[in-house]
Amino acid sequence: MRRSLNTLCVILFGMAMTMSAAAQSGTSETGTTSGKQSAGMGDTDSTFVKKAAQGGLAEVELGQLAAQKASSEEVKRFGQRMVDDHTRANEELKQVAAQKNIDVPQQLDAKDKATKARLEKLSGEQFDRAYMKNMLKDHQKDVAEFERMSKMAKDPAIKNFAEQTLPTLKDHLKEAEKIAPKPQQAERTSGQ
Numbered sequence: 001m002r003r004s005l006n007t008l009c010v011i012l013f014g015m016a017m018t019m020s021a022a023a024q025s026g027t028s029e030t031g032t033t034s035g036k037q038s039a040g041m042g043d044t045d046s047t048f049v050k051k052a053a054q055g056g057l058a059e060v061e062l063g064q065l066a067a068q069k070a071s072s073e074e075v076k077r078f079g080q081r082m083v084d085d086h087t088r089a090n091e092e093l094k095q096v097a098a099q100k101n102i103d104v105p106q107q108l109d110a111k112d113k114a115t116k117a118r119l120e121k122l123s124g125e126q127f128d129r130a131y132m133k134n135m136l137k138d139h140q141k142d143v144a145e146f147e148r149m150s151k152m153a154k155d156p157a158i159k160n161f162a163e164q165t166l167p168t169l170k171d172h173l174k175e176a177e178k179i180a181p182k183p184q185q186a187e188r189t190s191g192q
Helices: 002-025 043-069 073-099 110-120 124-152 156-179 183-190
Strands: none
Touching: 043 073, 043 110, 043 124, 043 156, 073 124, 073 156, 110 124, 124 156
């Protein structure tokens, strides 16, 4: 159970990082701002926290959708695990962000809203494939970013969060790799 929680935290953080990057490249409709940051913390640390928070929000909302809509019990369980693990990770990250005076997003950014809207229109196996493909891609990015920040973060609390969350994210990635459609399956089904 603890391992699952750690994995969820890592995944949420990674998704938050992915979403924050997308939000920064577009308009700031999430209202994220950065207050005074703790001494010794670089912009990279702050950006990481915001991205991780944004990604975590998406993991929870998309996981809730999967737990409701998936046709496969395996995908439903994965979705619920995303909700559980990322909710815990999001709470931990909020505490770190508050200590460091970093405002984090409270809602999905435009990219994640679009992903959710696209998934909401799908059903059955189409939903399962699209959701798991998204989870695989997100977790690959998240693991890479968390690995980087577990080594390079300037702030000890942020570095610790990345280190503690990374094993959970790696576990999520392994699980997503098992469940996600293989490239040849995805090619055959995308033509439908």
